Amino acid sequence: MRVYSGKSVFGGIAIGTIQVYKKGEQQVKRRKIEDVPAEIRRYRTAKQTALEQLQNLYDKALKEVGEANAAIFEIHQMMLEDDDYNESVENIIETQRVNAEYAVAVTEDNFAQMFASMEDEYMRGRAADVRDISERLVSVLSGNAGGGVQTEEPVIIAAQDLAPSETVQMDKQKVLSFVTIDGSMNSHTAILARTMGIPALVGASVPLDDTIDGRLGIVDGVSGVLYVEPDEETLAQMKEKQAQQEEQKRLLELLKGRENKTLDGKTIQLYANIGNSKDLAAVLQNDAGGIGLFRSEFIYLEREDFPTEEEQFQIYKTVVQTMAGKRVIIRTLDIGADKQCEYFHMDKEDNPAMGCRAIRICLTRPEIFKTQLRALFRASAFGKLAIMYPMITSVKEVRAVKQIVSEVKEELDRQGIEYNTPEQGIMIETPAAVMISDELAKEVDFFSIGTNDLTQYTLAIDRQNTKLEAFYDAHHPAVLKMIEMTIANAHKAGIWAGICGELGADTQLTKEFLAMGVDELSVSPAKILPVRKVILETDVEAYRRRKQE
Incomplete structure (x- = not known):
């Protein structure tokens, strides 16, 4: 038995044959041509084929993993249509x-070198996208079909890395899990894996050769471990663990329809976080309140130009109508930092995480803010919108927002x-907001604590x-004390306080x-029932008494 460690992207146990996945070796040779036109x-025809492939991938991803992940x-289609890119190719020809x-x-x-050398982290990430679209073009030009997993039975995929296009093309019925050497917890592929619910590891030091290819493997997405040719004892333990997880899923299904009330009678609002209206099915399926x-x-982010008031209104109206009287809290524009829109034409910043983002953009560019607010207020007539x-x-800042709202x-x-x-509330996601939360609470109807940025x-x-x-500790005592202070100050002012960051779904907390x-927890749809289980079991x-002892 051989054991390899990696970083867990999504939990769960997968047991099956390992298949080493390697990109097609595309040896590009320089050839002189006579007929330049x-x-x-030929290049333009290949580009059109690549655009059609990407559109098909988008349609497939839209159905399977939602609009945000698609x-x-x-x-990639926009990059493939980029004038600078195409002019470069045709000029070289x-x-x-x-x-x-x-x-x-x-x-x-x-182009990849140009992007990789940029200071902005978002732009550096575009280097991988340039390579992805270029490899697609070369494949089309070379007549390579590519893509997919060639297997009859479901397998564990091991690879150097997986582009989003490769992940989406894989038949989910044929993929038990994937393990990659490269990739980060926040890569496109990692996000897709979490949405698809596939146990996965990244950053695993596995040999992509015959020592694992075709061998029996176990991916423990909870512990972040890959077992190759496990011994009988390990295999038995993992099968038992897998069965326990499946049973846990089945039992969680029984919690649907239950009120989120603790053993001593405290009711918690348990809501869902979503990125777009395509996620509503998951919200309803998981019984979010x-x-x-x-x-x-x-x-x-999904557009090439500013969405109109009418476009936004229709989206917000659809969401509040679908939720049929249940509260829908819509966060206003949170562009900036790692979320950039080219058409905003933002100035380059040395530290965008602390730069012009979110409410700062809205207050300095009120014409954008007013368009969104008009759409939101119009949609409020059709349901319980906050x-x-x-x-x-x-x-x-709060008073400046109120003036624009007026x-x-x-x-x-x-x-x-x-x-x-x-209702109008604010996110508490900076130490400054926490420290004056007693004053802020007098100005708004509710707080929602954004634990990621906080x-x-x-x-x-x-x-x-x-x-x-190694230094990042989401359970740091300072963070927890700030959350506690915020909730206490909210209650002193007679308003409610919730948590909408990743910690809200952390059942350890x-x-x-x-x-x-806390009055409300908002989590990803898949986390609704696990969190509900803890709520129902807690006195x-x-x-509190045990903590004080």
Whole structure:
């Protein structure tokens, strides 16, 4: 038995044959060509085929993993249509009189190096996308079909890395798990894996050769371990663990329809986080009591230009109508930091995580903010909609928001457009907001604690920097004390407080949050039932007493 460690992307146990997946070896050779116009036509035909492939991938991903995760294939289509990229390829064909494959390969190297050398982390990430679209073009030009997993039985895929396109093309019925040497916890592939619910490891030091190919393997997505040719004892233990997990899933299904009430009678609102209206099916399927975080920025990220008021209104209206009277909390535009839109034409910043983002963009570009607010208030007439403002750090900002809201309502009144009076709250995601939460609570209807950014800013650690994972502690006492302080100050002012960051789904902390007095937890749809289970099994007062002993 051989044991390899990696970082867990998604939990669960997978047992089956390992298949080493290698990209097709595409040897690009430089050839002189005589008919330049014909070669350029061949390139353009290949580009059109590649665009059609990407559209098919987008459609497939949209059905399987939702709009937000399918967006990468729209980005690849946009990159493939980029004038600079195409001009480079065609110029090399024309000036050097070489074959299209070679021109694409040279352009790939040049553009990938350019992106990789940029200071902005988001732009550096585009280097991998350039390589992905270029390899697709070379495959089409070379007549290689590529893609997919060649197997009759479900297998564990082991690879150097997997591009999002490769992951989506895989038949989920044929893939038990995947293990990659490269890749990060926040890569596109990792996000897709979590959405698809496939046990997976990244950063695993596995040999991609015959020592594992075709061998029996076990992926323990909980412990982050791959066992190759496990001994009988390990195999028996893992089968038992797998059976326990399946039984746990079955038992969780029995919790649907149950009220989120603790043993001593405290009721918790248990909501879902979503990125777009395509996630609503998962929300309803997992029995969420409402939506605690609708990330409206995805409406902007998935477009090449600003979404209109009408486009936004239709999306928000669909969501609140679908939720049929359940609370829907929509976060206003949270662009900036690691979420960039080219058409916003933002200035380059040395430290974008602390730059012009979220509410700072809205207050400095009120025309964008007003368009969204008009759409939100119009949609409030069709259900129980609440509005949440991100990255608030001062009372001054809240009052500035209120002034703009007042102007929007006056406009709607003049036009005779109907709207309700939605609750308005703020996200608490900076130490500054925590420390003045007693003052902020007097200005709003609710707090929602964004633990991802709150942890990042409290610990002064970039949460996307994999080199700092050893220092990043989401359970840090300082973070937990800040959450407790925020909840206490909310209650003193008579408003409710929830948590919508990743910690809200951390069942190791659920009892702790209940003891702090949290009113609402908003988690990914798949986490609703596991969190509900802990709530139903907890006696909050008894837990508090044990803590004090």
